[in-house]
Amino acid sequence: MERKITIEEHVLYKEDYQMKMLKANSPEGFLKVAGRGMNGSSYYDYDVSGKISMQAMYTRAKLKAEDIRQFMYQFGNVLKETGKYLLDIHCILLEPEYIFYEEGQFFFCYYPPATQDLWEKFHVLTEYMVKVADYEEEECVRLAFLLHKGTMEENYSLEKLIAECGEREEKDMEKPVRKTMIDELLEEKRERTSYYDTEEHDWITEQEMGSSIMRETDNLWIPVKRFLTKHKKTKWGEWDGLHIEEEEL
Structure with missing residues (x-):
């Protein structure tokens, strides 16, 4: 069943080139x-079948860093689509109730009668992001405040913010981990405690190997010694039952 939302404007309807362009081309996003x-x-009726609004989505869950990156990337593509089809970027609605999501894709409402400034509306949207951000995720908080702070600058660049948001993760991954003084001291201590004299170690090893060989040699000769002891010939003059008979005088 088709589901839609409707926005009403109290002016006579007139289908201009923007509506014709939207119907003929179906711009992405x-x-x-x-x-x-x-x-x-x-x-103006918008088909939202199978989609959920940003407002409803972040009432149930918290905004994540990956959500922000995904949104900004797709928002950038939508801005390119408006230029491609000669549409007015200020007609893109940025209220959370008019932004929809389905299977990894954000969708925007293009509203021809809109009289607004996109940069001001995006600033308000970043305030919303700060409110619904997941404060247990450090990267999410950083991105949300990065965008909000950026939109507070006069004549800020949306293109620059979109690019910076996308590059943030790569920069963090490439950044070398800086060792603290404590880390260096601990590493030095580990090196000292693990050091040993290789010559002394080799000598000890040789002695242990020599002792082991001697023990093995002794063990090898034990059966031989037992055999020789058992079959040893008696010396001359050594025998049992020696009887000397006295001659009868």
């Missing part, structure tokens, strides 16, 4: 939209 007029008002 935008919700399908249909416009109509009734009783002197304009109605």
